[in-house]
Amino acid sequence: VFLHSGLTQYRGQARNDTERRTLLRFSNIEVVVALAIAGMVNMAMVIMAAAAFHNGHSEVAEIETAYHTLTPLLGGAAAAVFLVSLLTSGISSSVVGTMAGQMIMQGFVRFSIPIWLRRAVTMVPAFAVIAWGVNPTQALVMSQVVLSIALPVPMLALLHFTSSRRIMGDFVNGKRIMALASFGALVVLTLNFVLLAGEFGMPIPFLG
Template sequence: FLHSGLTQNRAPARNDHERRQLLRFSNIEVLIALGVAGLVNMAMVMTAAGAFHAGHSDVAEIETAYQTLTPLLGPAAAGVFLTALLASGLSSSAVGTMAGQMIMQGFVGFRIPVLVRRLVTMIPAFIVVWLGVNSTNALIISQVVLSIALPAPVVALILFTRRKDIMGAFANSRLTNVAAVLGAVVILTLNVVLLLQAFGVAIPGLPS
């Protein structure tokens, strides 16, 4: 939603040829952004796995991971790890709020003032800190909520983008539809597994 909204406002297209050009550039931009984000995430996971695999398997909290990295890899590595986590949190909050604004503008024509956007972004985190909620538990709960909400936009996107009466010449091809359905099935299956595990339901072959 956010990438589409930003592209639409950046350079309005006048015909299908210009729309295809915008779509191509937008796809390249998204691939680069997600690729860089994926590399950063993989680097963080591999750093933690490599540093904590031998003798530090009990590390389960972000705070503990940061404190344990300092004696193992030095303060510079711990600082980079902390900076990456901070940047990830800030960007996720900003992207989530802006995407919500794009969705509301598109469906109901409602625009969120800048001050309200900032409050919506910061207040939930302040409430969690003020209540003293364990950060790991809060993260798990947020992922459970995301797993419950995610199927609706995923299924809606697949249904809408395959319809020529909505998308016109840009409707998904049959191959794209098949790939999208397969991807959605995998994602939704993993979400169901996460929800079952979160509510304590035993799944054969998986640790509870």
């Protein structure tokens, strides 16, 4: 959310409403394409896991176990692709987190720190998890818990800002977009609540 907004901010300076509409259209296309690709990748991972591990391998709950189980089931190439995918996703997540932190500090709070310290703040926790021998799967789950707490804040703020005519002018969200966005936000908030409740052992009605 923060990084994409920051990267597109200086892509071009619109001088009139026509150019603003053009930039907005290209930005919307970019977001849709990026999310579609990310969604297909996520679906491919879930489908692969269901097809490979559901029948007779339901005990697979760790990343290492999944890697070793893939080799006899789908071959060494599949395990290698799984390994490379994990490495690249970890690197990209670290880079995105670092750059997003830079955008937040410089763009929102007008606070600047040395580059090396900025990189250390975002990278050291990941290395600390590895050095202390923390279960990577549990660390991944806890990171999603933290995201579930943090992400609703910018999501609701974005929904509020884009529905304000004072801020957006003629580009304010229409009633249909607001209805769809509000429904999507409600779904996300509900899923986040379910995740947090399950993680902290809270009973959830209708879900056992």
